[in-house]
Amino acid sequence: MATFVMRQHEYLVAVKAEDGLLTLHTLHWADEIRKPKDEIDGLPGKSKGTAKEVKMAEQLIEALAMTWDPEQFHDTFQFQRKVAALIEAKKAGETVEKAEPAAEPTGAVELVQALRASVERARGPKSTGGTATRSRSVKATEKKPAAKKRVRSEPKEDLSGLSKAALYKKASAAHVVGRSHMTRDDLLTALSAA
Structure with missing residues (x-):
């Protein structure tokens, strides 16, 4: 049993000799181990599957089984490769383009304004006599003062x-x-x- 530090974090490990090699297995500290029954109420008890369920599970496992070939799996992040490619490009005298800055986050106020504009756009065609379109931008929906129409005022019905x-x-x-x-x-x- 031993401890070591990696990435500013101390780990508890078990060191074992396997096939002529020393292997290191990381373990959990005592305070990191929790009892599932204490954490999650209502865990089901042990139950046995029926013969049909077991057979179906075995068939599913067999259908999904494959031979293990570690060459098929690669690190998708590949940070070191990207940095090495940038260094080689710089050595060769090529121009290296900087990454685009991250987009500015939009605030909730803008969302509310967009929703209001959407509601106004939905109501707009009745008052202006136009047709509603969904593809117009928020700026295109800014209301212009409508021409005043002469309408006979009728007494409004009390809807309350x-x-x-x-x-x-x-x-x-x-x-x-x-x-x-x-x-x-x-x-x-x-x-x-x-």
Whole structure:
């Protein structure tokens, strides 16, 4: 039993002699070992599979089995190879392009603005007489002042006493977009604006 330090971390290890080599097996410290029964309530007890289940498991394992060839597996990160390739390119006098900086994270405020613009875009065609498109950008949807129309003002119906189902029927008749996802208050607001 021994300890050693690797990457600023101390490890507990077991050193063994196997086939003329010294091997090192990393172990867990006592405080790192937890009892599953203490951590996860309701673990199932031991149970035996039926003969059919065992046979099916064996068939599945046989179907997925393959011969082990370590040459088929490579380190996909390959950091050392990339650095060596950059060094060789620099030695050869080639220009080495710097990596593009990471994209700036977008804030939640921008998401809210995009959602508002989406809602306005969905409502927009009714007031402007145009057609709705999904591919327009947020800048393209900025509202221009609409031309004022002369409309006879009719007394508005009091909708505050209606149930959500009744408001939904009225929203359906008024072709309110997105009505299936609206709350009662949202339906009331949409119908008042329509």
